[in-house]
Amino acid sequence: MSTDLLAIQARAEELRRLINYHNYRYYVLDQPEISDAEYDRLMNELREIEAAHPELQSPDSPTQRVGATPAEAFRVVQHRIPMLSLANAFSEEQLRAWYARATRLAGRELRGFTVEPKVDGLAVSLVYEERRLAVGATRGDGFHGEDITQNLRTIRRVPLSLPEQAPRVLEVRGEVFLSKDAFRRINDERAREGQPLFANPRNAAAGSVRQLDPRITARRPLDIIIYQVGWYEGGELPRSHWQTLQCLKELGFPVNPANVYCDTFEETVRCALAWEQRRETLDYEIDGAVIKIDDLDVQRELGEVGREPRWAIAYKFPPTQATTKLLDIGINVGRTGSLNPYAILEPVQVAGVTIKLAALHNEEDIRRKDIRIGDWVIIQRAGEVIPQVIGPIVSRRTGQERPFELPATCPACGTPIERVPGEAMARCPNWFGCPAQRYERLKHFVSRDAMDIETIGEKLAEALFRSGLVQDVADLYSLTKEQLLTLERMGDKSAQSVLDNIAASKNRPLARLIFALSIRHVGLQTAQLLAAHFKSLDALMAATVDEIDAIEGIGPKIAESVVEFFAAEENRKVIEKLRRAGVRMQDDGGGRDGLPLAGLTFVVTGRLQGYTRLQIEQRIRELGGQVADSVTKKTTHVIVGEDPGSKAARARQLGKPMLDEAAFEALVAERSAKRQ
Numbered sequence: 099m100s101t102d103l104l105a106i107q108a109r110a111e112e113l114r115r116l117i118n119y120h121n122y123r124y125y126v127l128d129q130p131e132i133s134d135a136e137y138d139r140l141m142n143e144l145r146e147i148e149a150a151h152p153e154l155q156s157p158d159s160p161t162q163r164v165g166a167t168p169a170e171a172f173r174v175v176q177h178r179i180p181m182l183s184l185a186n187a188f189s190e191e192q193l194r195a196w197y198a199r200a201t202r203l204a205g206r207e208l209r210g211f212t213v214e215p216k217v218d219g220l221a222v223s224l225v226y227e228e229r230r231l232a233v234g235a236t237r238g239d240g241f242h243g244e245d246i247t248q249n250l251r252t253i254r255r256v257p258l259s260l261p262e263q264a265p266r267v268l269e270v271r272g273e274v275f276l277s278k279d280a281f282r283r284i285n286d287e288r289a290r291e292g293q294p295l296f297a298n299p300r301n302a303a304a305g306s307v308r309q310l311d312p313r314i315t316a317r318r319p320l321d322i323i324i325y326q327v328g329w330y331e332g333g334e335l336p337r338s339h340w341q342t343l344q345c346l347k348e349l350g351f352p353v354n355p356a357n358v359y360c361d362t363f364e365e366t367v368r369c370a371l372a373w374e375q376r377r378e379t380l381d382y383e384i385d386g387a388v389i390k391i392d393d394l395d396v397q398r399e400l401g402e403v404g405r406e407p408r409w410a411i412a413y414k415f416p417p418t419q420a421t422t423k424l425l426d427i428g429i430n431v432g433r434t435g436s437l438n439p440y441a442i443l444e445p446v447q448v449a450g451v452t453i454k455l456a457a458l459h460n461e462e463d464i465r466r467k468d469i470r471i472g473d474w475v476i477i478q479r480a481g482e483v484i485p486q487v488i489g490p491i492v493s494r495r496t497g498q499e500r501p502f503e504l505p506a507t508c509p510a511c512g513t514p515i516e517r518v519p520g521e522a523m524a525r526c527p528n529w530f531g532c533p534a535q536r537y538e539r540l541k542h543f544v545s546r547d548a549m550d551i552e553t554i555g556e557k558l559a560e561a562l563f564r565s566g567l568v569q570d571v572a573d574l575y576s577l578t579k580e581q582l583l584t585l586e587r588m589g590d591k592s593a594q595s596v597l598d599n600i601a602a603s604k605n606r607p608l609a610r611l612i613f614a615l616s617i618r619h620v621g622l623q624t625a626q627l628l629a630a631h632f633k634s635l636d637a638l639m640a641a642t643v644d645e646i647d648a649i650e651g652i653g654p655k656i657a658e659s660v661v662e663f664f665a666a667e668e669n670r671k672v673i674e675k676l677r678r679a680g681v682r683m684q685d686d687g688g689g690r691d692g693l694p695l696a697g698l699t700f701v702v703t704g705r706l707q708g709y710t711r712l713q714i715e716q717r718i719r720e721l722g723g724q725v726a727d728s729v730t731k732k733t734t735h736v737i738v739g740e741d742p743g744s745k746a747a748r749a750r751q752l753g754k755p756m757l758d759e760a761a762f763e764a765l766v767a768e769r770s771a772k773r774q
């Protein structure tokens with residue numbers, strides 16, 4: 099080799115080392131040291147060298163992540179040590195039974211466990227020879243997998259080479275997965291291209307990593323975490339699993355930062371069970387928590403039964419997905435006339451709850467996902483939200499399924515429906531005559547975030563509407579006790595409390611009233627902006643589109659909708675009736691300065707016990723405070739709930755007072771007392 103070429107080779111190696119180092123800082127430690135532009139410069143320089151001197155190319159070069167040529171089929175790889183699976187525990191009791199058995203077999207009380215989120219993806223093995231990635235393979239049947247090295251190379255967080263201190267030969271195991279967000283984007287793209295949808299992130303990850311063309315894999319934002327060492331030679335690793343994980347991180351592997359070490363089994367159980375609630379806070383799907391005994395000597399002692407180790411167990415959450423038959427598609431008419439299709443399902447159990455109905459969004463969404471009546475569909479129930487139909491199982495079609503057609507007329511009032519170009523929702527334009535819309539508006543008017551007439555629940559609202567006693571929301575204020583007593587199951591006492599509750603609602607802040615009116619596109623936040631700006635309903639009613647549009651945070655679509663609402667004769671009549679009934683229609687001028695939280699600006703982060711996000715924000719505003727999205731110099735207090743985000747860290751950095759809910763209530767009480 100000429101001296102020139104030697105110098106170029108040295109530079110190429112230097113660049114590879116630098117790029118690998120910066121990849122590690124960026125992808126594993128999340129602490130980049132250089133800008134993206136500087137990184138790109140290093141990468142380009144290396145690409146140029148490799149293009150000019152193909153003999154200097156190397157398969158572990160960071161330039162090789164993009165994927166080379168498509169393969170015909172995957173080569174079969176034999177795992178030197180079988181890749182085991184895990185026994186499952188579906189309850190706390192089964193978890194305890196596992197521990198009891200392990201204790202008995204070990205002949206002593208066991209201490210020291212790790213609890214790791216069970217990432218729902220695809221198990222892979224990475225073999226490093228002479229500290230370079232040599233083979234990446236799927237788990238396959240545990241003994242033989244498929245060689246997907248090319249594809250695994252495309253994943254940014256897979257180190258292509260390891261530092262000096264790594265064992266000479268090392269096999270690690272981990273899980274390849276997609277974030278929830280990436281999964282959604284891939285499915286959106288597939289829907290646009292008319293391809294069948296992936297049922298869940300795991301399938302999407304498996305489909306992506308098993309692509310014969312690595313260029314396709316490279317375009318999928320796959321990620322990986324490493325959770326285990328398979329075997330190693332020519333080096334030392336700790337005899338504790340937890341320490342091994344720390345060591346893997348130092349070698350450049352992405353180890354899950356959500357893993358924890360627990361000393362006692364009680365702590366371990368608590369931690370594993372807690373993940374079921376916390377899973378929503380992760381941006382990737384998990385289907386359980388993996389518990390492992392930390393001491394590797396104890397692991398070896400306990401060994402395995404069949405293909406499952408005795409030293410580890412997966413605590414599995416109840417599945418949140420199920421498949422069932424879509425019997426029909428119903429249509430619900432919303433309070434502003436939108437026609438909302440929903441799925442009528444053959445009843446099915448999901449996470450302990452029987453599901454008969456699920457959300458379907460809108461007509462366009464149904465068409466996009468090609469959901470047909472009679473299809474087998476995948477449904478998902480996450481947390482407290484309404485179950486969703488994810489998509490059809492196309493392979494189970496019999497040919498009897500029929501596409502969904504939105505009716506030409508409103509199912510509640512028969513008026514021809516309207517479609518606005520560019521809007522996903524079809525609507526019933528019969529604002530005043532359509533009984534479904536009027537009933538939905540009544541329910542909304544009394545709801546908690548609106549006029550908060552809590553004694554009128556769904557049943558009573560329906561009875562009031564059906565009996566004709568309440569035809570529009572203003573009729574609530576002329577109800578008499580005699581009228582209420584004509585309703586079924588209504589006693590004197592409850593009638594009185596309904597009337598008291600209605601009377602109390604006359605005095606709600608202006609923002610709630612505006613929100614309660616069901617103006618299209620006006621949610622609680624917009625209503626708050628409108629109230630703060632106009633201070634009275636009369637001023638808002640007299641405003642032009644331009645005046646409303648000029649308010650920060652409000653766009654032309656909302657402005658037009660507000661003006662259109664107040665221009666309608668029927669709406670003005672209802673408002674006059676409300677006025678005559680004594681419903682407050684302005685916020686007291688200047689009164690805000692006297693409110694307990696006047697002058698304070700709050701940021702809220704994390705989950706609270708006693709409030710939803712909307713409720714706490716509303717409470718702060720009603721007490722005269724302001725709510726902001728991010729922590730800045732202007733922030734005076736940060737309310738911190740469970741699992742707070744980066745805002746809490748920022749608040750700490752800026753030295754802002756942090757309050758939990760109790761401290762917030764104490765602050766309100768203290769400031770209210772001062773003002774009396």
Ligand code: IVH
Nearest residue numbers: 182183184214215216217221273325388407
């Ligand atoms: S340990 C012998 N740790 O769960 C132990 N597995 O049902 C082998 N998984 O095949 C696995 N996260 O695909 C382990 N932190 C974790 C895991 C994990 C996800 C998957 C893995 C495995 C399956 C077992």
